Amino acid sequence: MEFGFTPAQEAFRQEVREFFTRELPAGWVGYEEGAETRDDWWAFAKQLMRKLGERRWLAVHWPQEYGGLGLTPIDHLIYKEEAYYHLVPEGPTHMARDIVAPSIIIYGTEEQKRKYLIPIAAGEIGFCQGFSEPGAGSDLAGLQTRAMEDGDGFVINGQKIFTSRAHRADYCWLAARTDPAATRHRGLSTLVVDMKTPGITVRPLMNMMRAHSFNEVFFDNVRVPRDALVGTKDRGWYQMMTTLDFERSGIDHTAAGRRLLDEMMVYAQETRRNGMPLAQDPKVRNRLAEMAVHVEVSRLLCYRVYWMHSQGKVPSHEASTSKVFGDEFIPRLVNLATQIVGLPALLQRDSKWAPLAGSLERLYLSSVGATFARGTSEIQRNIIAGRGLGLPRG
Ligand SMILES: Cc1cc2nc3c(=O)[nH]c(=O)nc-3n(C[C@H](O)[C@H](O)[C@H](O)COP(=O)(O)OP(=O)(O)OC[C@H]3O[C@@H](n4cnc5c(N)ncnc54)[C@H](O)[C@@H]3O)c2cc1C
Incomplete structure (x- = not known):
């Protein structure tokens, strides 16, 4: 290889x-x-x-x-x-490019491609992803938001939750039920909704870092035109499953891990303890080498996902493997880095004593959410067990 x-x-x-x-x-x-x-x-x-x-x-x-x-x-x-x-x-641009655009490229009309892809590529518009609901996260097929055909369009009612950057997005990439009488996986569709449409309310949710990054989004008789629908009506589940793997490469975590390792290398060379640079301490060298092993494994798992894309293949359990490893290796890296730095690693960014500008504390906290976003680690392991190992459903 x-x-x-x-x-x-x-x-x-x-x-x-x-x-x-x-x-x-x-x-x-x-x-x-x-x-x-x-x-x-x-x-x-x-x-x-x-x-x-x-x-x-x-x-x-x-x-x-x-x-x-x-x-x-x-x-x-x-x-x-x-x-x-x-x-x-990158914020909403990343969401638009990596989550919405792959679906529009595969399922959109020529008009939709021109309308959305060109401004996404130009960095002019951003999207949020309206999939999760209070009663439907891992169990996405249980979503209840409805988009009912009405005259020349659809009328949307329902609630989304954990919608990252809805307060900054121009459009929402919405999953909604278009045929409530159909079985769970049928009767779902994907639509592009302009966030300025009357009837949309965005309410902030604070995360564990005390930051406003995601939201609740309410749809109250929101009317959208017929061409808001992307792909075939009621076939949204199958379309979503094809494109969900595009967002699960884990390259964000690999790159963050690489950066942390580089910063720790500088820290170990510049910081003296017990009369010598940390970089000469066998225990510190051991921790840094351990970090390097994790970064390298994560990098190779990600590269495999992109290599598959380049071969025209759709990564499935390979993307889940990369995501699980990438999500879970950040806390492992931070733990190793904390063993080198000691208690100051807990200091927040606003402390002048915080090493690495407080990134250890921040990375540790943000890594918790990553194991949920884009599908939880348990769900990824289910995918690996089923599609990767061929095990029967549990
Ligand atoms: C930082 C962050 C950003 C997010 N951004 C967005 C966004 O922009 N748009 C969006 O739509 N959503 C977003 N989400 C929501 C995310 O997709 C959901 O949190 C995730 O799908 C899990 O759903 P849930 O929170 O309802 O948990 P649940 O599905 O209720 O799961 C609770 C626990 O049960 C476990 N579990 C559930 N089912 C199974 C099973 N079958 N087998 C084994 N274990 C199981 C889960 O792994 C989890 O540990 C975001 C979440 C986070 C944390």
């Missing part, structure tokens, strides 16, 4: 790296608690997305006619690895 990159791909990686080094402010820490509610932070993120859009880097692997560069999924991987490493605030 060889995951080497071509000289052109190495040059592309270098170009992306240099761009982020130039464009991001010195000491950039990425997402800060409550950042998305701050208009200045948001304006910076939007402006950065437009610059990326001008270079067509938000859609590296899309056809040029839809605003892409026409390169391969491996080139897209390179961009994303660098973007996550540099803590680029």
Whole structure:
């Protein structure tokens, strides 16, 4: 197995790296608690997305006619690895590109492709994903929000929950029940809903980092046109299952892990304890080597997912394997890093004594949510057991 990159791909990686080094402010820490509610932070993120859009880097692997560069999924991987490493605030753009666009590319009409893909690639519009409901998370087929045909469109009623960045998104990628009489997995459809449509209420939910990142979204007689429907009415479940694996590569965690390892390497070389640099302490060297092993495994699992994309295959249990490992290795890395740093690792970003600008505390807390978002680790393990190992359903 060889995951080497071509000289052109190495040059592309270098170009992306240099761009982020130039464009991001010195000491950039990425997402800060409550950042998305701050208009200045948001304006910076939007402006950065437009610059990326001008270079067509938000859609590296899309056809040029839809605003892409026409390169391969491996080139897209390179961009994303660098973007996550540099803590680029992609927010609703990531949701639009990695979750919504693959569905529109496969199931959308030509008109829908032009209407949504081109501004997504340009960094001009962002989406939120309206799938989870108070009674339907892992059990997505149990969702109750309805989109009922009415005249020349649909009328939507219901509630979504944990909708990341709904307060900043232009559109919602909505899963709703279009035939309540059908069995659970039938009668579901996917629609694009303009978040400015009357009848939509977005209510903030605070996460365990005291930040407003996700929301409850209420739909009260929200009327959308017929062309809001993407794909075939009542076939939404099968369409969603095809595209859910696109968001489960885990490359975000691999890149975050790589960054943490690099920062810890610098910390160990610059920090002296007991009269010598930490980097000379056998226990510290052991922990750093252990971190490197985890990062490398995560990287190779992710690369396999993108390699499959590049071969025209749809990764299934392979994406789940990469996601589970990626989600769960961040707390393991933080634990190893904490053993090196000691108690100051618990300090928050606003403390001047916090090592690594407080990223250990923040990464540890945010990694908990990651094991739920995009499908929980238990559900991924069910997929691996069933589709990967061929075990009968439990
Ligand atoms: C940070 C974050 C961001 C999110 N962003 C979005 C978003 O933008 N849009 C969106 O639609 N949703 C989003 N979600 C919601 C996420 O998709 C759900 O939390 C997830 O699908 C789990 O659903 P649930 O919370 O209802 O938990 P439940 O499904 O109720 O699960 C509770 C527990 O039971 C376990 N469990 C459930 N069923 C099984 C089973 N069959 N076998 C074994 N164990 C099982 C689960 O693993 C879990 O530990 C986000 C969640 C988080 C944490």
